[in-house]
Every structure is written in C-alpha cells, then in structure tokens.
Amino acid sequence: EDxxxxxPEALRLQEGESSSLNCSYTVSGLRGLxxxxxxxxxxxxxxxxxxxxxxxxxxxxxxxTLTKKESFLHITAPxxxxxxxxxxxxxxxxAQKLVFGQGTRLTINP
Amino acid sequence: KAxxxxxxxxxxxxxxxxxTLSCSPISGHRSVSWYQQTPGQGLQFLxxxxxxxxxxxxxxxxxxSGRQFSNSRSEMNVSTLELGDSALYLCASSLGNSGGTKxxxxxxxxxxxLVL
Numbered sequence: 029e030d031x032x033x034x035x036p037e038a039l040r041l042q043e044g045e046s047s048s049l050n051c052s053y054t055v056s057g058l059r060g061l062x063x064x065x066x067x068x069x070x071x072x073x074x075x076x077x078x079x080x081x082x083x084x085x086x087x088x089x090x091x092x093t094l095t096k097k098e099s100f101l102h103i104t105a106p107x108x109x110x111x112x113x114x115x116x117x118x119x120x121x122x123a124q125k126l127v128f129g130q131g132t133r134l135t136i137n138p
Numbered sequence: 139k140a141x142x143x144x145x146x147x148x149x150x151x152x153x154x155x156x157x158t159l160s161c162s163p164i165s166g167h168r169s170v171s172w173y174q175q176t177p178g179q180g181l182q183f184l185x186x187x188x189x190x191x192x193x194x195x196x197x198x199x200x201x202x203s204g205r206q207f208s209n210s211r212s213e214m215n216v217s218t219l220e221l222g223d224s225a226l227y228l229c230a231s232s233l234g235n236s237g238g239t240k241x242x243x244x245x246x247x248x249x250x251x252l253v254l
Contacts, residue, residue: 060240064245071142071246074242077240077242117181124188124194125186126171126243127183128180128182130180
C-alpha cells in the first residue's frame with residue numbers, strides 16, 4: 029500500500045531561520061511527488077511536482093528535492109507569510125489518486 | 139484562467155439528510171477528483187471522474203457517490219449523513235492524462251460540511 033509520512037508534525041521558526049521539512053514515501057512505482065501549501069480554511073495550493081530521483085525545483089524561498097525514498101522541502105530565510113501547512117503527496121504509476129501525508133504545520137514568528 | 143470553483147462553501151445538515159456538492163474544473167480539464175479532509179484522517183481520496191465515467195474509487199461506503207456532466211462539471215452526493223461525515227470536501231481538476239504522462243491536480247477552495 030502506498031504510504032506517505034511527513035515530519036515534523038509542527039515546526040516553529042524565527043523569521044530568517046532556514047530549515048527543512050521531510051516527506052518519506054513508499055509507492056509501488058512513482059509517477060510523481062507533489063508539494064502543496066494549505067492555509068487555514070482554504071484548499072491546497074500547488075507548489076511543485078518532482079518525477080525522478082535527483083530532481084530539484086525552486087520557487088522563491090522554497091526548494092524541493094527528491095530521492096528514491098524521500099523528499100525535502102527546504103525553506104530559506106522564511107517570512108511570516110510562509111506560515112501554512114505543507115502537504116506532500118505521491119501518485120503511483122497508472123493511478124490518478126494522490127496519497128497524502130498528514131502535513132507539517134509551519135509557523136514563522138516575526 | 140479561472141481556477142477550480144466549488145459550491146456551496148459552507149453547509150450545515152442534520153443526521154440522516156443527504157447533500158449534494160458541486161465542482162467546476164479549470165477550463166480544458168477533463169478529470170475531477172474528490173477528497174475528504176478531516177483533522178484525524180487528513181486528505182483521503184473519494185473518487186475520480188473522467189469523461190462522465192468514474193475511473194477510480196477510494197475506500198468509502200456506497201453512501202458517497204458522484205457524477206460528471208458533459209462539460210466536465212462534477213457533483214458529489216452523500217446520502218444518510220452521519221456525524222462523522224463532517225469534513226472539508228475538496229475537488230481537484232487535472233487534464234486527466236493516464237499512464238506515464240505528467241500532470242498536476244489543482245484544488246478548489248472546498249466545501250465545509252457540518253453534520254449535526
């Protein structure tokens with residue numbers, strides 16, 4: 029069964045303090061690994077898709093990386109507006125459904 | 139390009155009633171997937187529709203059903219509501235390409251359902 033585990037569950041940082049979020053996964057064959065950001069009361073907002081080990085993608089202060097067993101979301105010099113829950117999901121080969129982790133709740137204090 | 143829209147945004151029902159939720163996908167997207175989000179279980183896949191046919195189904199009871207229209211708009215129905223059905227219901231749209239081709243699901247704002 030496809031499975032995604034995210035750590036930590038919650039992370040509190042000071043503005044400007046860089047850190048990384050982890051997403052460990054098991055999947056029968058990876059079609060894609062997705063990162064979303066979700067603000068309270070809203071739907072998930074797409075950030076990145078990674079398809080193969082070694083791939084990296086960047087957007088502003090965020091950088092996502094992928095290995096055969098896990099993905100990291102690195103956040104550099106975060107700002108308070110980066111506070112949100114970050115969700116990781118995998119999609120297996122031939123499948124349409126996304127299997128989500130429980131998310132990491134990130135809080136950036138000014 | 140307009141995003142995924144869902145109506146209504148909020149809904150309060152009582153146990154035993156039924157409810158219908160609506161989702162309009164991004165223009166050109168033919169696949170609509172539905173997810174249930176709760177604090178305890180997180181985001182769980184309900185089903186996916188493509189070209190008016192249910193293509194994939196998650197592990198939910200038969201009380202949860204859906205349909206898709208020729209314009210790709212989708213509805214989800216929950217009959218005989220239970221307290222545990224209280225959740226944020228999210229729909230996501232994508233092009234619907236199968237196999238190894240790459241594609242991304244884009245989510246709507248969700249419908250918050252409260253069952254009393």
